[in-house]
Amino acid sequence: MERVVGGTGAAVLSSLWSLVRWITFFCKLASLAFVLPIIGLIAFDFALWLWRLYRPPIAADPPNSSRLPRDRVQRPSPNPAVASSTVVEVGATPQAAERRVAYEHTDR
Secondary structure: OOOOOOOOOHHHHHHHHHHHHHHHHHHHHHHHHHHHHHHHHHHHHHHHHHHHOOOOOOOOOOOOOOOOOOHOOOOOOOOOOOEEEOOOOOOOOOOOOOOOOOOOOOOO
16 A cells, blocks of 8 residues: 555644644643753752852851840739639539530431
8 A cells, every 4th residue: 555645644643743742842831840840949949058058157246135034034924813724624524515525326
């Protein structure tokens, strides 16, 4: 059988391959949307590492006068008038309206 070169069959095949090439181009472009930021992050991390490695040493930062040292920080004293939300009375039984059902099996 003789193969026909040219004609409408070759034009359809050429346009089909052109469509396939465009689809693969956009798929590759979409994959780069995830790869390029990761590569940029790695390059930035490497540059930051080099910058911190070769920067001149800095003297210790002066203490911030607006903050108190750790040993002088005043912690609020617990107020006995205000109860915590986790306080439970010992021996108290909840009323029927206050009971919560953790799991209720119903046949539907």
